[in-house]
Amino acid sequence: MIDSSQPDLNRRTEFTARYFVESSAPVAKVADVIAGEQSSGTFLALPGETDELKERARARVTDVRALAPVMEASLASAYVARRETPQLFHRGEIEIAFPVDNVGPNLPTLLSTIAGNLFELGEVTGLRLLDLDMPPDYAAAFPGPRFGIAGTRDAAGVHGRPLIGTIIKPSIGLLPEQTAELVDQLCAADIDFIKDDELLADPSYARFEARLAAVMPVLRGHAERLGRMPMYAINISGSIDDMLRRHDAVLAAGGNCVMVCVNWVGFAGVAHLRQHSELPIHGHRNGWGAFTRCPQLGFDFRAYQKLWRLAGVDQLHVNGIRGKFWEPDASVIASARACLAPFASVQPVMPVFSSGQWAGQAPDLYASLNSVDLMHLAGGGIIGHPQGIAAGVASMREAWQASVEGIALQDYARTRPALRAALEHFQAL
Amino acid sequence: MIDSSQPDLNRRTEFTARYFVESSAPVAKVADVIAGEQSSGTFLALPGETDELKERARARVTDVRALAPVMEASLASAYVARRETPQLFHRGEIEIAFPVDNVGPNLPTLLSTIAGNLFELGEVTGLRLLDLDMPPDYAAAFPGPRFGIAGTRDAAGVHGRPLIGTIIKPSIGLLPEQTAELVDQLCAADIDFIKDDELLADPSYARFEARLAAVMPVLRGHAERLGRMPMYAINISGSIDDMLRRHDAVLAAGGNCVMVCVNWVGFAGVAHLRQHSELPIHGHRNGWGAFTRCPQLGFDFRAYQKLWRLAGVDQLHVNGIRGKFWEPDASVIASARACLAPFASVQPVMPVFSSGQWAGQAPDLYASLNSVDLMHLAGGGIIGHPQGIAAGVASMREAWQASVEGIALQDYARTRPALRAALEHFQAL
Numbered sequence: 001m002i003d004s005s006q007p008d009l010n011r012r013t014e015f016t017a018r019y020f021v022e023s024s025a026p027v028a029k030v031a032d033v034i035a036g037e038q039s040s041g042t043f044l045a046l047p048g049e050t051d052e053l054k055e056r057a058r059a060r061v062t063d064v065r066a067l068a069p070v071m072e073a074s075l076a077s078a079y080v081a082r083r084e085t086p087q088l089f090h091r092g093e094i095e096i097a098f099p100v101d102n103v104g105p106n107l108p109t110l111l112s113t114i115a116g117n118l119f120e121l122g123e124v125t126g127l128r129l130l131d132l133d134m135p136p137d138y139a140a141a142f143p144g145p146r147f148g149i150a151g152t153r154d155a156a157g158v159h160g161r162p163l164i165g166t167i168i169k170p171s172i173g174l175l176p177e178q179t180a181e182l183v184d185q186l187c188a189a190d191i192d193f194i195k196d197d198e199l200l201a202d203p204s205y206a207r208f209e210a211r212l213a214a215v216m217p218v219l220r221g222h223a224e225r226l227g228r229m230p231m232y233a234i235n236i237s238g239s240i241d242d243m244l245r246r247h248d249a250v251l252a253a254g255g256n257c258v259m260v261c262v263n264w265v266g267f268a269g270v271a272h273l274r275q276h277s278e279l280p281i282h283g284h285r286n287g288w289g290a291f292t293r294c295p296q297l298g299f300d301f302r303a304y305q306k307l308w309r310l311a312g313v314d315q316l317h318v319n320g321i322r323g324k325f326w327e328p329d330a331s332v333i334a335s336a337r338a339c340l341a342p343f344a345s346v347q348p349v350m351p352v353f354s355s356g357q358w359a360g361q362a363p364d365l366y367a368s369l370n371s372v373d374l375m376h377l378a379g380g381g382i383i384g385h386p387q388g389i390a391a392g393v394a395s396m397r398e399a400w401q402a403s404v405e406g407i408a409l410q411d412y413a414r415t416r417p418a419l420r421a422a423l424e425h426f427q428a429l
Numbered sequence: 430m431i432d433s434s435q436p437d438l439n440r441r442t443e444f445t446a447r448y449f450v451e452s453s454a455p456v457a458k459v460a461d462v463i464a465g466e467q468s469s470g471t472f473l474a475l476p477g478e479t480d481e482l483k484e485r486a487r488a489r490v491t492d493v494r495a496l497a498p499v500m501e502a503s504l505a506s507a508y509v510a511r512r513e514t515p516q517l518f519h520r521g522e523i524e525i526a527f528p529v530d531n532v533g534p535n536l537p538t539l540l541s542t543i544a545g546n547l548f549e550l551g552e553v554t555g556l557r558l559l560d561l562d563m564p565p566d567y568a569a570a571f572p573g574p575r576f577g578i579a580g581t582r583d584a585a586g587v588h589g590r591p592l593i594g595t596i597i598k599p600s601i602g603l604l605p606e607q608t609a610e611l612v613d614q615l616c617a618a619d620i621d622f623i624k625d626d627e628l629l630a631d632p633s634y635a636r637f638e639a640r641l642a643a644v645m646p647v648l649r650g651h652a653e654r655l656g657r658m659p660m661y662a663i664n665i666s667g668s669i670d671d672m673l674r675r676h677d678a679v680l681a682a683g684g685n686c687v688m689v690c691v692n693w694v695g696f697a698g699v700a701h702l703r704q705h706s707e708l709p710i711h712g713h714r715n716g717w718g719a720f721t722r723c724p725q726l727g728f729d730f731r732a733y734q735k736l737w738r739l740a741g742v743d744q745l746h747v748n749g750i751r752g753k754f755w756e757p758d759a760s761v762i763a764s765a766r767a768c769l770a771p772f773a774s775v776q777p778v779m780p781v782f783s784s785g786q787w788a789g790q791a792p793d794l795y796a797s798l799n800s801v802d803l804m805h806l807a808g809g810g811i812i813g814h815p816q817g818i819a820a821g822v823a824s825m826r827e828a829w830q831a832s833v834e835g836i837a838l839q840d841y842a843r844t845r846p847a848l849r850a851a852l853e854h855f856q857a858l
Contacts, residue, residue, distance in 0.1 A: 038628065040599040048607070049599045074720045078757040101633040104603050108666040110632040111693035112715050116627055119718025120754040127718075170478045172467040173486025178477070198545055201538040204530040205485055231459060237537040240701040259533055264540035267461030268697005272669040275735050287542050289548025289556075293504045294723035325549040329509040397521065 005180050014053075014097040015134035016062060017114040017303075022073070022126030022296055024080045027092030028064045034118050035096050043112070044215045057102055063095035074296035079122025089125050100134070106142035107267040107311055108389040115299070126296030128317070129303045139344030140180055143271050143312035147280040149373045153315050155256040155280050157228025161404075164396045165193030165231075165374045167354070168381045173198045176206050176214035179420040183215050187230050189224035189390035191382070196235035198261050198286045208246055216253040222252075233259035233282035233315075236273075251278055260313075263287040267311050274312030283313030293326065301335040306343050315350040315375060323355035323362055335369040340371060352373060357381050359399035359409070359422040366403035376400070386425045387418060395422035432516070441484075443526040443718050444563035445491060446543040446732075451510045451555030451725055457493045463547050464488040464525050486531055491652070492524035502724035505605045510553025529563070534570035536696040536740060553727030558732045561599055564765045572700050572741035574710040575622030577776040578802045581743050584685040584709050586657025587621045590833075593825045594622025594660075595811045596783070605635050605643035612644050616651035616659050618819035620811070625664035627715045629688050637675055639663070645682040652683075661710035662688035662744075665702075672702050680707055689742075692716040692795030696740055703741030712778070722755065730764040735772050735773030744779040744804060750793060752784035762797040767802060779804060786810050788828035788838070788851040795832035805829070815854045816847060824851035 002173035035041070039059035073080070082088065084279075084308050103109050146149075153159050166186060167181060186194055189257035202208040212234065225227035236258045237247035243265070247258050255397050259282035262270050274281060285308075291298045305316055318335040319327050333376070351374045353365065358381025368424040378396060385392030398419040402412035413420040454460035463469070468488035469478050478487075497546070498517040502509070509515065532538050544558050574580075582588050597611060606830070615623055631637040641663065652658035665675035665687045672694070676687050688711040691699050698784040703710060714737075720727045734745055747764040748756050765780035780803045782794065787810025807825060814821030825846040831841035 002842070009471040018545050040602040047612070048603065053599060053602040057599070057632070075755065076724075076757075077755040079753060079755055082751070099689075102628065104631055104633060106630055106667045106671075107694035108690050108698075109628070112627045112666070112690045112713075115693075115719065116715035117718070117754075119716065120748070120756065121720065122755050124755065170482060170486070171466075173469040174477065182477070198541045199531065199538070201535055202533055203486070204533060233620075236456045237541070238697070239704075240697050242535075243697065261541045262538050264537035264695070265697045266537075266693070266699075267539075268667070268669050268672065268694045268698030269696075269701070272698070277669075284541075286545035287548065289546070290544065290727045291547065291719060294726050296830070297723050297726075298719045319549070322511070324502070324551050325546075326506040326508055326551050326553065328505075328569075329548070424769060 001198070007377045013100045013135055013138065015023055015100055015132070015138060016095050016097045017129060018093065018131040018132055019093055019260050020091070020126065020128040020296065021124065022070070022091045023123045024084065024089060024125065025123045027066050027090045027094065028061070030090070030123050031061040031064050031094040031096065033121065033123060034094070037121060037409055038113055038116065038118055039098065039102065040094070048273040057099060058067065059096050059098045061094060062097045063093070065093045067091040067093065073125035075125045077125050080125065087369060091126070093130065100138050105138070107142065107271055111267060111307070113209045119297070125398040128296060128298055128300060130300045132306050132360070134344050136345035139310065139346050141276040142310040142346070144311050144346045145309060145314045145349055146274060147314040149350045152280045152350050156192055157279050160372065161397070162230065162315060162372045162400055163192040164393055165195065165375055165377045166191060167195050167197055167377060167379050168200070169197070169379055169383065173199035173202060176210040176213065176356055179206065179211055180214035180218050181408055183232070184218045187218065189393045190226065191230055191393050193231045193233070193377070195233035195282060195377070198284045201235050201237050209249065212249055212253055220254055229254070231256040231257045235259045235261070237261045237265055240269055240272060243269070245274055247273065247277055247279065253281065257282055259284055262308055262313060267307070270308070270313065271311045273398055280314040281310055281312065283316040283351070285317045289326070295311040302338045305338050305349065306346070309343060309346045309349055312348055313351050317354060318351045320353045320355040321361050323357065325355050336374065337371055338371060352377060358424055358426045359395040359419055362396070362399035363403045363409060366400070372400065372404065381422070381426060385418070385422060387421050391418035391421060394418035430541065436596060441531045442564050442567065444529055444567060445526045447522065447524045447526050447801050449520070449555065449557040449559055449725065450523055451518050451520045452552045453513065453515040453518055453554065454552045456495050456519050456523060457490070459519070459552050460490040460493050460523040460525065460550060460633070460706040462550065463523070466550060467525070467542055467545065467547055468527065468531065472667070486528060486831055488525050488527045490523060491526045494522045496520040496522065500792065500838050502554035505839060506554050506556045508618070509554065510856055515694050520555070521800065522559065529831040534556040534567070534809050536571065536700055540696060542734070543557070557725060557727055557729060559729045561732045561735050565774035568739065568775050571739040572703040573775045574738060574741055574743045574778055575703060575706065576743040578779045580750035581709045581779050583619055585660040590826070591801045591829055592621040592641055592660065592831050593822055594624065594804055594806045595620060596626055596806060596808050597629070598808055598812065599627070600626035603635060605639040608635065608640055609643035609647050612661070613647045614818055616647065618822045619655065620659055620822050622660045622662070622806070624662035624688055624711060624806070627664065627713045630664050638678065641678055641682055645684060649683055658683070659683055660686045661684040664688045666690045666694055669695070669698055669701060672698070673705055676702065676706055676708065684708065688713055690715055691742060696736070699737070699742065700740045709743040711781070712737055714746045718755070731767045734764070734767050734778065735775070736771060738775045738778055742778055744781050746783060747780045749782045749784040750790050752786065754784050765798055765803065769798070769802060781806060787855045788824040788848055789855055791825070792832045792838060795829070801829065801833065810851070810855060814847070814851060816850050820847035821849060823847035
């Protein structure tokens with residue numbers, strides 16, 4: 001006789017999702033509701049939910065930790081309001097284990113399971129996906145990064161230091177020849193990495209093909225001089241057919257990276273590109289703010305980056321410390337650490353620091369991460385350097401050398417005019 | 430000489446996005462910041478942002494309406510905290526017009542433009558995409574629904590009344606032959622529509638192909654009897670290749686609908702399916718709660734449904750009134766109205782009411798919508814009817830007949846035992 005409340009674990013493998021929950025119901029109870037709703041149960045007793053079916057398909061609650069309750073609901077629920085006026089709302093962290101057999105290596109269904117209707121349950125006044133874990137052999141059935149950090153470094157020809165990069169600005173509006181001119185200046189400054197803005201894909205006045213045709217000869221020219229081609233993450237976001245065609249065009253032209261806006265291309269599209277791609281994929285997460293800025297809703301980056309690692313991006317944005325975005329520095333650092341941390345059998349992705357960056361953030365980044373496996377992108381910090389673009393790039397590289405060698409930037413800058421000028425100019429801003 | 434602050438509108442067409450904003454900065458100022466960041470500007474003055482470029486690419490603020498300010502920020506911003514301790518946070522609604530030429534018929538780039546980094550701007554302590562509008566000829570360049578309401582009705586063979594439907598339960602765990610058995614019972618009850626649960630796609634114990642092979646002969650058998658095939662929205666969510674293969678298998682087997690989990694397949698994937706599809710697409714929006722439950726963040730359904738209409742779904746979920754989810758009834762009704770309302774040249778989609786539904790909601794739905802162009806899905810309300818599944822379907826259909834004829838359910842039920850039993854049973858719950 002099978003104990004229906006506890007499936008026989010020897011007979012199935014599971015993946016787990018961890019949540020913050022807030023509810024008018026006690027945490028253990030709402031955990032049961034979620035486990036039921038997201039597997040074989042529902043709000044009514046079902047005649048078809050036999051012991052045998054439960055053993056096969058029912059999710060189970062594997063951890064419940066209560067947190068201090070609150071007096072007011074974080075998120076309104078008309079369902080709760082129709083039934084009661086709760087004196088308090090319970091809070092906690094819970095973990096739920098789902099049978100791998102329910103889902104298989106299917107990204108959209110994995111998301112529907114761990115991040116689907118549970119956000120809308122009436123009892124729930126707060127729900128956030130904190131983390132995700134899975135057995136290595138299950139993780140290995142997803143695409144995963146093809147290049148990762150090592151492959152990105154090989155394609156860029158940059159080893160042993162961060163990739164110093166920038167973004168084409170103005171974000172949108174340049175004609176193809178203007179873009180090529182800017183790329184030429186950036187390459188002449190020995191930059192490691194350039195990316196398109198996420199707004200720029202295929203405007204009618206600067207079609208993708210025209211930009212590629214204008215930019216690639218410039219990159220190839222500098223590659224000959226540098227012995228490496230500066231990595232250009234050209235934004236191929238669009239329809240599935242357009243993305244594959246653009247990828248092939250970049251590859252044929254000798255390019256070394258493609259960029260996609262992951263949230264809006266979506267999981268099926270990014271994974272499809274990954275299966276096809278022979279180039280590292282630069283994952284831009286614009287829109288991420290909508291998924292994460294309410295602390296009692298949505299996604300923690302810890303879980304989010306694992307999902308995009310499964311889909312197969314090689315590089316992923318994490319904002320910048322002391323940047324122009326809302327995010328606290330500790331959160332930015334935690335995101336970068338998550339990208340670099342082991343996850344099942346899936347290789348790490350390269351964290352991309354961007355937004356309000358210049359040489360001055362290097363010491364804190366290095367001290368926090370103890371790693372140079374990252375991209376450090378500066379717009380104004382490079383293009384706005386008082387001595388020009390080449391000095392901007394040099395100042396970033398010098399700041400990282402100083403950081404790795406444990407020398408204060410002020411000291412290192414004494415004999416390095418580019419870094420000195422950066423410190424004088426940007427620290428005053 | 431061109432006035433750089435006001436592009437020459439005679440020379441470009443635009444689409445507009447409407448937002449709720451909250452900011453430490455005055456609303457008009459943050460509107461300018463957003464318009465800049467989401468087009469050709471950035472936080473520094475850029476040498477390349479010439480008048481000519483602005484005229485081509487710069488977004489412009491077309492409406493600013495102040496709302497009452499608040500004393501506390503809805504969403505934390507470390508950027509604000511580093512700079513000031515604002516006495517109040519401004520709130521308002523703004524509209525921004527973007528040049529169509531910047532984006533073209535590119536769904537991911539449209540999203541990056543209207544729903545990208547702006548959610549993360551440091552000045553912003555609240556931002557929600559409320560609405561979207563565009564010229565008909567621009568909208569026509571996106572896929573759009575191929576079938577819409579009329580095509581859905583034709584495929585289901587149901588006209589002049591709502592499609593009464595249900596969801597296969599338990600959501601997940603049934604074997605293919607068990608699913609077929611339940612479908613047989615539902616079809617025997619003359620149901621119009623059946624859907625898979627969003628959790629169910631291709632579990633190892635009930636592979637997609639096996640389920641299709643088990644279910645389709647049952648549906649074909651009943652189609653012969655009914656003169657119409659009950660519409661079965663079989664969940665094909667998965668990789669691009671799997672979705673296309675599954676679509677083709679459904680089509681070859683004589684099926685009449687496919688279902689996808691839109692948020693997790695993503696815009697590129699759904700639009701790709703739409704281009705390929707010869708069957709109506711049932712759009713399941715699980716995960717939507719994460720996008721919408723914080724009132725100062727994310728998306729209003731008004732904008733969201735337009736985006737999925739552009740991508741080409743034919744049917745879209747809107748929850749149910751007095752359901753088991755968090756959403757207020759007025760919001761559910763507004764969502765359904767949005768699906769049915771005109772939007773540029775894009776045809777309406779069929780709203781799908783689901784979650785805690787039974788016959789009793791029909792009068793309010795009809796009174797609110799004055800339309801029968803909808804799907805009304807009941808799980809317990811059909812399968813849990815005290816007289817069985819056929820009476821459950823009959824009770825729903827009778828409730829809609831009464832509603833359209835303007836007769837109170839209690840009166841109509843006097844000569845209709847199925848409806849009477851539903852009222853007695855479910856009203857007491």
